[in-house]
Amino acid sequence: MRLVVDLNKCQGYAQCAFLAPDVFAMHGEESLIYNPRADEEQRERLARAVAACPVQAITADGLDGSVGEPVTGSAGEASDAR
Amino acid sequence: MPADHVERLRREGRIVIVGASLAGLRAAETLRAEGFAGELTLIGDEPYEPYDRPPLSKSVLLGKASPLHTELPHRWEVDAKWRLGVAAAGLDLTAGRVRLADGDEVEYDRLLIATGVRARPWPKEEEARLDGVCLLRTREDAADLYRRLRAGPRRVFVIGAGFAGSEVASACREMGIAVTVAERAGAPLVGALGGVIGAVAAGLQTENGVDLRTHVTVTSLEGDPVGRVRAVHLSDESVVEADVVVVSLGSLRNTEWLAGSGLGAGPRGIACDAGCRAFDFRGIVTDDVFVAGDVARSPHALFGYQFLSLEHWGNAVAQAETAAHNMICHGAERRPHLWMPAFWSSMFGVNIKSVGVPPMGEQLMITQGSLAERRFVGVYGHQGRMIAAVSFDNTRWLEFYQRQIERGAPFPVEFPTMDRRPEGLRPVAADFPDPSLPTHGPTVTLSGYSPADQQLVFHPARH
Ligand SMILES: Cc1cc2nc3c(=O)[nH]c(=O)nc-3n(C[C@H](O)[C@H](O)[C@H](O)COP(=O)(O)OP(=O)(O)OC[C@H]3O[C@@H](n4cnc5c(N)ncnc54)[C@H](O)[C@@H]3O)c2cc1C
Ligand code: SF4
Numbered sequence: 005m006r007l008v009v010d011l012n013k014c015q016g017y018a019q020c021a022f023l024a025p026d027v028f029a030m031h032g033e034e035s036l037i038y039n040p041r042a043d044e045e046q047r048e049r050l051a052r053a054v055a056a057c058p059v060q061a062i063t064a065d066g067l068d069g070s071v072g073e074p075v076t077g078s079a080g081e082a083s084d085a086r
Numbered sequence: 087m088p089a090d091h092v093e094r095l096r097r098e099g100r101i102v103i104v105g106a107s108l109a110g111l112r113a114a115e116t117l118r119a120e121g122f123a124g125e126l127t128l129i130g131d132e133p134y135e136p137y138d139r140p141p142l143s144k145s146v147l148l149g150k151a152s153p154l155h156t157e158l159p160h161r162w163e164v165d166a167k168w169r170l171g172v173a174a175a176g177l178d179l180t181a182g183r184v185r186l187a188d189g190d191e192v193e194y195d196r197l198l199i200a201t202g203v204r205a206r207p208w209p210k211e212e213e214a215r216l217d218g219v220c221l222l223r224t225r226e227d228a229a230d231l232y233r234r235l236r237a238g239p240r241r242v243f244v245i246g247a248g249f250a251g252s253e254v255a256s257a258c259r260e261m262g263i264a265v266t267v268a269e270r271a272g273a274p275l276v277g278a279l280g281g282v283i284g285a286v287a288a289g290l291q292t293e294n295g296v297d298l299r300t301h302v303t304v305t306s307l308e309g310d311p312v313g314r315v316r317a318v319h320l321s322d323e324s325v326v327e328a329d330v331v332v333v334s335l336g337s338l339r340n341t342e343w344l345a346g347s348g349l350g351a352g353p354r355g356i357a358c359d360a361g362c363r364a365f366d367f368r369g370i371v372t373d374d375v376f377v378a379g380d381v382a383r384s385p386h387a388l389f390g391y392q393f394l395s396l397e398h399w400g401n402a403v404a405q406a407e408t409a410a411h412n413m414i415c416h417g418a419e420r421r422p423h424l425w426m427p428a429f430w431s432s433m434f435g436v437n438i439k440s441v442g443v444p445p446m447g448e449q450l451m452i453t454q455g456s457l458a459e460r461r462f463v464g465v466y467g468h469q470g471r472m473i474a475a476v477s478f479d480n481t482r483w484l485e486f487y488q489r490q491i492e493r494g495a496p497f498p499v500e501f502p503t504m505d506r507r508p509e510g511l512r513p514v515a516a517d518f519p520d521p522s523l524p525t526h527g528p529t530v531t532l533s534g535y536s537p538a539d540q541q542l543v544f545h546p547a548r549h
Contacts, residue, residue: 006159008138011430012400015482016437029150032435033461033479037145040138041155065159 005042005050007064014061020053028053095195096414099124102184102192104174105200105340106130108138108158108399109379109406113198115162116410126166127192129184131173132224140399142228143250144432147257153229174201177347179366182374195374196413199344199356199364200406202380203337203397208245213307218315219331222250234330235261242266243318243328245304247274249431251334252287256433259294266297266326268304268318271519279440279476281517282450283464286457286478287433294434299324307331337397339381349375355383355395360422362409376413378405384423388492389443389473398429426488427474430481436460439481441488442474445518452510453503455480463487466516467497 007027009020016034020027027046028038042050042064054062101117103110106128114128130136138156145151169186176185177197184192205223208214220231235242235258242258244251247269258265271277273284274291291298299320308317308325318326344351349372350365351357356377357365362384364375377384379402383393404425412420430439447466455462455478463483466474472495475487498513 006155006157008158010400010403011140012428012439014430031148031432032437034481035432035435035437037148037150037432038141039145039151040141041152041157063159063161 005044005047005065007038007040007042007050007054007062009036009038010061010063011036013059014057015059017058019056019058020062023056024049024053092414092416095124096121097123099195099414100127100193101125101196101198101413102127102129102194103198103200104129104184105198105202105379105381106132106168106170107136107200107202107379107402109200109202109402110198111136111158111160111164111406112403113200113378113406113410114164114166115160116407117414118164119162120411120414122414124195126164127169127194128164128166129169129172129174129186129192131171131187133171134225135168135170137225139223142225143222143253143257146228146232147235147254148260149232153225153232156225174343177344177349179348179372179375196376197374198376198378198406198409198413199381200377200379200402201340201343202402203339205333206335206338208307208331208333208335210306213309213315214333215313216307216309216315216331217313218329219307219333221333222254223337231330231332235263239263239328239330241326241328242330242332243268243326244332244334245318246334246336247271247287247291247298247300248277248334248336249275249433251332252291252433253431254332254334255291255296256294259296259434264295264297266299266318266328267291268299268302268320270301270303272300274298276517276519277445279444279464280447280450280466281519282457282514283476284517286460290434290436290460297326337380339395341381354393355381357383357393360385360387360424361412361420362405362423363412376409378402378409387422387424388426388494389446394427394443396427396429398427400428401425426492428484428488437479437481438476439484440474440476441484442466442472442491444474444476444516446473447516447518449497449513450516451497451499451513452507453499454483454505454510456507456509463503465497465499467513470497471495472497472499 027042031037136158141156146153173187174184175187205221241264244267247267252274255265255267274287276284303321306319310316339355341351350367358377362376363371364377380397383395385391386394405423408423428441444466446468449467451465453465461479463480464476
């Protein structure tokens with residue numbers, strides 16, 4: 005699963021790092037670092053982190069109501085894999 | 087009928103987006119989310135689907151993320167034709183056609199240009215080709231640099247102490263790698279945050295074991311007989327041995343492919359109006375070509391309507407959303423892109439954030455915390471107004487200052503604040519370098535009023 009954190013919004017509350025420590029970690033007092041490609045087995049924890057972030061800074065594939073399925077990553081012409 | 091025209095465009099028009107990265111993807115999603123049902127084509131010269139760049143100099147170098155997997159999640163179904171791995175090579179404004187490097191042509195009713203910037207390479211080509219001389223903009227760059235760092239180099243040399251260079255230095259120290267940073271100015275981050283804050287960044291680097299050299303320029307890179315970089319020569323005549331050199335000299339706007347198209351595009355980017363519509367070189371607004379992200383220059387009411395170029399993640403997202411919205415609606419429904427500039431960085435475990443346009447500030451006040459503790463908020467003033475704020479490990483306050491900037495709150499800051507120290511009672515000079523001198527890494531550029539500015543020339547190190 006892919007995810008991205010809008011670090012302009014993120015306030016370093018560390019709620020995500022508490023709920024999904026394998027994906028998010030605090031680095032120093034308030035900087036967040038995260039793995040933008042979380043393992044599938046993290047799905048549930050990630051979903052909880054997305055829901056619990058007080059400033060809604062986390063976007064993840066298929067977790068925020070979006071219908072994103074990954075596009076095929078090949079070069080050249082490709083259509084959205086459906 | 088113009089109204090019919092827009093309806094038809096939304097139903098069956100052809101929209102082409104050039105630049106398939108952050109701004110391009112977010113624009114495509116917005117178009118679909120707002121009901122665009124026509125044909126959508128995304129053209130990108132990188133062979134990958136859109137990925138996120140900020141982690142490349144942070145999580146990736148810290149080993150927390152794979153350099154090959156920072157793809158952006160999709161917020162919305164985009165259902166587009168992806169032309170990846172092929173560059174746009176020309177634009178015919180009259181015919182409404184984008185020419186591709188492979189000879190193909192793609193016609194559009196509306197075009198969005200989101201070609202961003204690229205890393206400024208080391209100016210001496212032969213030296214730039216030495217093995218071990220790296221840039222950091224793309225995921226391949228990051229994969230290469232990460233591999234080299236993992237291999238345990240004896241010393242890494244970073245040319246340029248802007249945000250990217252400083253983040254690389256931070257990652258090196260975290261990995262226990264010896265690192266030297268050379269900066270033409272008197273301190274790191276000076277172009278973006280001024281000399282007072284730069285001094286704090288300098289302390290951060292040296293205390294973390296970075297060999298920081300300021301007021302120097304790199305004069306040449308020396309290779310060994312098999313073409314690997316082995317040493318760096320500096321303007322103060324010193325020589326530093328290093329087997330990895332990271333060139334971090336800011337960026338160049340990807341506008342060359344528009345040469346001769348008639349668009350107001352040049353080395354400073356592509357000028358557009360507040361609605362993201364591109365200007366042609368005569369300063370006349372086009373109505374079917376839009377711009378978003380790092381490549382755009384747009385006027386901002388809060389900053390005297392000067393064209394503002396922002397190399398900020400949040401700007402790319404916000405401008406893409408506005409451009410996409412404006413592309414498919416009637417004139418009266420269009421929105422201006424008046425995003426408050428904001429960016430973040432993190433280095434040596436410190437979270438740095440800024441709102442507004444710090445380089446516009448002449449003066450600075452530390453309104454909360456203290457420089458010595460490296461935990462503070464600094465407020466920049468311009469002609470009696472608050473124009474920007476920066477925080478070191480104090481992010482929760484930034485939104486408050488953002489509101490102050492938005493309403494043009496007076497400077498010096500009069501209201502009392504929590505954790506105000508004696509040093510923050512009076513403004514001091516923010517100490518930005520002379521704006522007429524080029525710096526390598528301003529993340530914000532006030533680029534004047536001319537829609538067709540072709541004047542900017544970067545002068546690499548003077549020797
Ligand atoms: C290492 C790094 C760290 C960063 N960290 C931060 C940070 O901490 N905070 C922050 O706010 N911002 C940060 N940024 C900046 C942020 O990544 C950019 O602002 C953002 O990527 C801009 O998105 P964009 O879509 O406008 O441009 P880009 O991401 O540059 O995308 C432009 C795309 O267009 C492609 N292209 C160019 N020319 C053509 C052509 N002729 N035809 C087809 N395609 C073309 C390019 O290859 C590229 O894929 C960082 C950037 C880097 C490189
Ligand atoms: S929960 Fe949200 S605000 Fe808190 S650290 Fe995570 S992303 Fe940032």
